[in-house]
Amino acid sequence: MWGSGREIQRERVRILLLADLTCWILGTIAQQIQCSLPDRFETRTLSVSYLKEYPRLVDESVAWADVVHCLDVHVPASYYRAFRRKAFVCTVHHVDGEPPADHVLSHIRSQGPPDCLVTVCAEVADTLMRQGIDKDILFVVPNGVDTSVFRPPTPRQRKAARRRLGIGDRQFAVGFFAKFNRMNDRKGADTLLQALAHLLREGRQVFLLSTGLKPVEFRQAVRRIGLPNRCDAFVFRYEDMLSHYWALDAYLITARNEGGPVTLLEAMASSVPVVSTPVGMVRDYGIDGVNALVAPIDDVESIAGAVSDLMDNPQRAARLSQAGLQTANRELQWSTVLSGLPRVYDAARAGFKRRTSACVEPSHVAWSGPSLGDVQAFDLEVWERMLLKIGQVPAARRVALAAFRRWPRSYRSRAMVRAAFEGNRFLNACFAARDWLRGLR
Numbered sequence: 001m002w003g004s005g006r007e008i009q010r011e012r013v014r015i016l017l018l019a020d021l022t023c024w025i026l027g028t029i030a031q032q033i034q035c036s037l038p039d040r041f042e043t044r045t046l047s048v049s050y051l052k053e054y055p056r057l058v059d060e061s062v063a064w065a066d067v068v069h070c071l072d073v074h075v076p077a078s079y080y081r082a083f084r085r086k087a088f089v090c091t092v093h094h095v096d097g098e099p100p101a102d103h104v105l106s107h108i109r110s111q112g113p114p115d116c117l118v119t120v121c122a123e124v125a126d127t128l129m130r131q132g133i134d135k136d137i138l139f140v141v142p143n144g145v146d147t148s149v150f151r152p153p154t155p156r157q158r159k160a161a162r163r164r165l166g167i168g169d170r171q172f173a174v175g176f177f178a179k180f181n182r183m184n185d186r187k188g189a190d191t192l193l194q195a196l197a198h199l200l201r202e203g204r205q206v207f208l209l210s211t212g213l214k215p216v217e218f219r220q221a222v223r224r225i226g227l228p229n230r231c232d233a234f235v236f237r238y239e240d241m242l243s244h245y246w247a248l249d250a251y252l253i254t255a256r257n258e259g260g261p262v263t264l265l266e267a268m269a270s271s272v273p274v275v276s277t278p279v280g281m282v283r284d285y286g287i288d289g290v291n292a293l294v295a296p297i298d299d300v301e302s303i304a305g306a307v308s309d310l311m312d313n314p315q316r317a318a319r320l321s322q323a324g325l326q327t328a329n330r331e332l333q334w335s336t337v338l339s340g341l342p343r344v345y346d347a348a349r350a351g352f353k354r355r356t357s358a359c360v361e362p363s364h365v366a367w368s369g370p371s372l373g374d375v376q377a378f379d380l381e382v383w384e385r386m387l388l389k390i391g392q393v394p395a396a397r398r399v400a401l402a403a404f405r406r407w408p409r410s411y412r413s414r415a416m417v418r419a420a421f422e423g424n425r426f427l428n429a430c431f432a433a434r435d436w437l438r439g440l441r
Contacts, residue, residue, distance in 0.1 A: 013345060014363055016065035017045045018075070018083075021379045022372070023399075025262055026071045032144065033069075036338040041345070044367060048075055049382045050375050058082050063365045067345050070114075073107055080111045087352035088114040089344060091141075093259035094280070095127045096186065105131055113137060115351030116344050120259045121280045137351065139344045142281055144334035145265035149238050152271035152325060153246035161246040165230055171207040172311050175244065175251040175272070177263050179212035188254035188277065189218055191298050195254065197225040198304040204311065209244060211235050213390070234387060234395035237402070245270035250310050250317070255279045256297050265332050268324035273317045275306045285331060291323035377403060377412045384416050396420045 017033060019026035022045060030045045037043065044064070051058055062068060062082050069089040070080075095105065105128075108114075117133065118141045119125040125138050153161065167173045174196070180187040199206050208222065208229040222229050235241050245251070251267035251274050258280035265281070267274050274292040276282045288294040293309065295302035310317040331337075370378075380403045387396035400420035403413040 011362060012040055012042045013349075014064060014066045015041055015043045015345060016061055016068045016086075017043055018051075018068065018070040019045065019047050020072055020074070021049055021383060022047050022376045023379045023383055027376075027379070029071055029143070032146070032334040033338060033341065036335055036341070038342060041342070044369065045372055045375065046369060047375055047379050048079070050370070050378050051079065052076075053378065057369055060365075061369050062086055064363055064367050064369070066363050067348055069345075075107075077107070077111060080107060084112065084114070087345075087348040089116045089118060089348045090114040091118040091120070092124055092128065093120055094186070094257055095124055095131075096257060108133070115348040115355065118344060121284050123280060123283050124259055137347075139340070139347070141341055141344065142284065142332065142337045143260045143262050143265060144337040145262070145269045145328055145332050147269050147329055147333050150242060150245065150266045150269035150328075152321075157243075158246050161243040164243065165209060165247050167207050167209070167230075167247055168205075171205050171228065172249045172307075173207045173209050173247055174307065175209050175248040175263075175267070176254075177211045177241075177244070177251075178261070179214070181215060183215065183217055183221070186255055186257035188256050188298070189214070191254040191300060191303065192252060193218075193221050193225065193227070194300045195252075195303040195307065196227055198300060199307060200225060200227060202304075202308070204308065206307070209247060211241070211244060213392075233392045234398070241266070242270065245272055248272045250275055250307060252303070252307070253277060253279070253282065254303060258282075265328060268332070269328035271321045271325045273310055273320040274324060275303060275310070277303075285327055287323075291320060291327050293320065373407065377407055377410055381412055381416050384420060388419065393420070 015037070017030040019030050021027060022030065027045070027047070034043045034045065044061070046057065046061055058079055059082060062085055065086050067087040067089060068083040069091070070083060071091050073090045073092055113133065114137070116137050116139055117128065118139050119128065120141065120143050122140055125140055128138060129135050162173070176189075176192055178187045180189060183190045196206055196208060206227070208227055210229065210231045211234070213233055214231060219231065235244065245267060248267070251263065251272045253261060253264060253274065253276035255261065255277055256279070260281050264274060264276065264286070268291070274286070276286060276292055276294055277297045278294050279297070282292065282294065286292040286294055293306040295306050380399055384396045384399045387399065397420040400413070400416040404417050407413045
């Protein structure tokens with residue numbers, strides 16, 4: 001009896017999940033995978049930023065794992081080689097072109113393919129196959145949405161959200177939630193502003209609500225065309241992100257190249273009508289005129305016309321938002337989209353066995369890495385330093401306070417608050433008194 005129990009314990013498949021930062025979208029995906037996998041799997045999550053700080057953990061964590069799942073292929077080449085020592089799965093969110101311009105394909109061709117490649121949409125899978133990737137290692141596992149968090153508002157909640165964000169009753173609020181470095185990159189911010197400028201010239205009362213880090217020229221262009229707007233550089237809590245969706249009349253996706261985007265799913269689940277270009281998951285789940293309005297890429301007049309249509313036809317906007325909500329609830333919940341992931345991990349183990357001609361035995365190495373809480377605290381500190389570096393002090397303070405509320409005894413969270421509120425004499429005095437009292441104990 002005791003022997004069979006130990007055998008069952010050893011047979012659990014160990015999955016190491018790698019995100020860029022656990023406090024960003026890939027960290028959310030890792031958490032959802034952890035919750036969705038059946039009991040025969042055991043998971044641990046690390047971030048690439050944490051591994052860069054503690055490089056010895058690369059070999060130690062790989063030794064622990066049976067399968068390494070890198071949630072984004074953008075990792076240092078030395079890590080990529082180390083991960084291939086076990087059954088290796090990579091997720092590809094989008095492909096920017098051909099190598100050497102595209103980092104994904106360059107990595108794969110120089111280091112060798114993983115045992116399985118996961119894409120979030122059929123468009124990316126088709127692109128990879130055209131570039132010579134074996135279709136047998138490709139699996140489509142879409143991004144999902146937590147419908148217990150993102151949900152439609154009541155009229156009272158919608159009104160409160162608009163008031164808090166400074167949106168007038170007569171203004172038509174459009175959302176654009178993305179971070180990008182250049183106006184003309186794959187997110188299509190230049191097309192967005194051209195379409196909104198077109199609407200302003202027609203006398204339309206539009207309001208732009210945006211989140212995410214933006215280049216200076218974006219903010220300058222918004223001011224130049226006289227567009228009423230609010231831009232929150234960083235929204236830390238899901239609850240705050242939800243209120244942004246609740247305030248919207250439409251959500252715009254003007255991308256030229258996408259895998260998701262995740263905001264498509266969040267907007268649908270929040271019952272916001274979507275106007276989008278035909279990219280990524282929009283091709284798989286968006287039906288023009290049914291649950292979204294789809295306009296050609298870089299077609300400013302068509303995008304502006306779709307927004308005008310929603311402004312002039314509130315009944316149609318309501319039908320689109322209701323159909324989008326049904327799509328999110330029926331097809332895009334995390335438990336639904338991740339149901340095929342165990343098959344990917346089994347295929348990766350079989351592929352590793354073929355690649356190495358080795359007998360694949362479960363790992364017996366004990367986990368010596370950090371807890372998820374330690375990784376999250378470290379990643380928040382990395383994020384805070386980046387925000388302070390670019391002058392986003394209010395956002396950095398929100399991150400620091402959130403970390404301190406979650407880990408009040410952590411030296412790392414206290415250091416974050418000190419850094420974010422540097423020069424605040426009252427707060428520094430409070431910390432000094434706290435440390436002094438602890439010393440007395």
